[in-house]
Amino acid sequence: MAKKILVTGGTGYIGSHTVVELQQAGYDVVIVDNLSNSNIDVLDGIERITGKRPVFDKLDCTDFEAMKSLFAKYHFDGIIHFAASKAVGESVQQPLLYYRNNLVSLINLLELMPANQVKGIVFSSSCTVYGEPDYNPIDENAPIKPAASPYGNTKQINEEIIQDFVHSGAPIKSIILRYFNPIGAHPSAEIGELPLGVPQNLVPYITQTGIGVRYQLSVFGDDYHTPDGSCIRDFINVVDLAKAHVIAIERMLEDKSEEKVEIFNLGTGKGLSVLELIHVFEKVSGTALNYKIVGRREGDIEKIWAQPDKANNVLGWKAVETIEDTMASAWRWQLRLREKGVM
Numbered sequence: 001m002a003k004k005i006l007v008t009g010g011t012g013y014i015g016s017h018t019v020v021e022l023q024q025a026g027y028d029v030v031i032v033d034n035l036s037n038s039n040i041d042v043l044d045g046i047e048r049i050t051g052k053r054p055v056f057d058k059l060d061c062t063d064f065e066a067m068k069s070l071f072a073k074y075h076f077d078g079i080i081h082f083a084a085s086k087a088v089g090e091s092v093q094q095p096l097l098y099y100r101n102n103l104v105s106l107i108n109l110l111e112l113m114p115a116n117q118v119k120g121i122v123f124s125s126s127c128t129v130y131g132e133p134d135y136n137p138i139d140e141n142a143p144i145k146p147a148a149s150p151y152g153n154t155k156q157i158n159e160e161i162i163q164d165f166v167h168s169g170a171p172i173k174s175i176i177l178r179y180f181n182p183i184g185a186h187p188s189a190e191i192g193e194l195p196l197g198v199p200q201n202l203v204p205y206i207t208q209t210g211i212g213v214r215y216q217l218s219v220f221g222d223d224y225h226t227p228d229g230s231c232i233r234d235f236i237n238v239v240d241l242a243k244a245h246v247i248a249i250e251r252m253l254e255d256k257s258e259e260k261v262e263i264f265n266l267g268t269g270k271g272l273s274v275l276e277l278i279h280v281f282e283k284v285s286g287t288a289l290n291y292k293i294v295g296r297r298e299g300d301i302e303k304i305w306a307q308p309d310k311a312n313n314v315l316g317w318k319a320v321e322t323i324e325d326t327m328a329s330a331w332r333w334q335l336r337l338r339e340k341g342v343m
């Protein structure tokens with residue numbers, strides 16, 4: 001019988017791409033999402049790609065009783081926990097909302113796992129835990145820096161909650177995945193990133209400017225200590241990223257590791273600057289992007305990219321998509337949104 005995976009936040013950006021990969025790998029998926037930052041139509045896109053509509057329950061992970069009923073209704077072999085609030089700026093304005101949503105959601109899941117014989121949980125963490133790194137590429141043993149925002153702090157605290165719970169003897173396993181900068185869309189353009197309102201992240205801002213929904217992209221600073229003066233990031237294709245989750249869940253469910261908690265960086269291992277990424281976009285879209293250099297954005301990290309050797313060697317996972325294909329997928333998705341009249 002196919003293994004059943006609970007995917008929280010499964011109609012969201014990374015969650016939806018992961019559901020596709022899970023279904024294509026033969027897993028049964030149950031999505032829970034409160035649709036606070038995603039749209040139910042995402043299920044249609046997943047169905048068009050995979051030929052299968054995942055089970056969906058509109059639930060809030062912070063609602064313990066609702067989650068308890070869900071666990072009584074299905075037996076889950078494993079969980080991939082994406083559901084969280086993720087806007088860094090908003091988290092500074094509304095810290096309690098972030099602490100409640102991101103911490104209580106995880107605590108509820110952890111509390112329900114042992115009693116329901118759920119063996120493992122994959123947790124979405126972030127390179128934000130490294131702050132401004134002392135060196136690049138950054139590996140998993142690098143020190144965790146004081147969080148620059150309540151959002152970042154929720155990732156650090158959640159990692160600690162998992163470690164503490166497992167070390168208390170809880171009969172579960174966990175794989176913590178630290179994503180670098182996920183970008184792009186499914187190559188079919190059936191699913192992709194759909195930020196509500198004005199995008200805070202670079203790539204949706206680029207594609208929305210390219211298509212004319214936004215007038216101009218502001219490039220936040222060209223006076224950093226980098227070759228072209230703009231910040232450097234490790235942009236990771238979202239489908240590559242999604243595939244790592246399938247490997248991680250299998251690793252836990254099949255006890256491929258003795259370790260109860262494992263942490264992996266998910267990145268390409270290559271740093272690309274903001275200006276370099278803009279030029280890739282211009283090349284693959286055939287569009288000249290209207291952008292302007294402005295002042296630095298408060299709290300930005302100058303440069304960070306991953307040392308992904310552990311994921312490469314231990315998980316047997318590697319980012320394979322080129323940055324050109326990735327930006328082309330983001331652009332196709334933007335064109336599809338226009339076709340559908342979404343924006």
Ligand code: NAD
Pocket residue numbers: 008009010011012013014015032033034035036037038039059060061062081082083084085086101105124125126127179180181182
């Ligand atoms: P997203 O907002 O697209 O997806 C998150 C989903 O969770 C949304 O569909 C939202 O409606 C849902 N959700 C939020 N709170 C919920 C709750 N209490 N109950 C049920 N559903 C809830 O975000 P994403 O980019 O897909 O990110 C997924 C995860 O990866 C998050 O935990 C995020 O912090 C983490 N992450 C994202 C990035 C990134 O740049 N996108 C980088 C590192 C880590």
Ligand code: WQD
Pocket residue numbers: 086088125126127128152180181200201202203205217218219220221231232233274297300
């Ligand atoms: C990338 C670069 C900006 C927008 C954020 C979170 C982090 C993680 C990933 C979840 C930066 C520049 C951006 C714009 C710009 N998320 N930029 N003009 O800041 O690396 O990370 O998402 O865990 O926690 O902080 O991503 O896409 O916002 O910015 O010049 O309009 O693009 O200054 O250098 P960031 P980003």
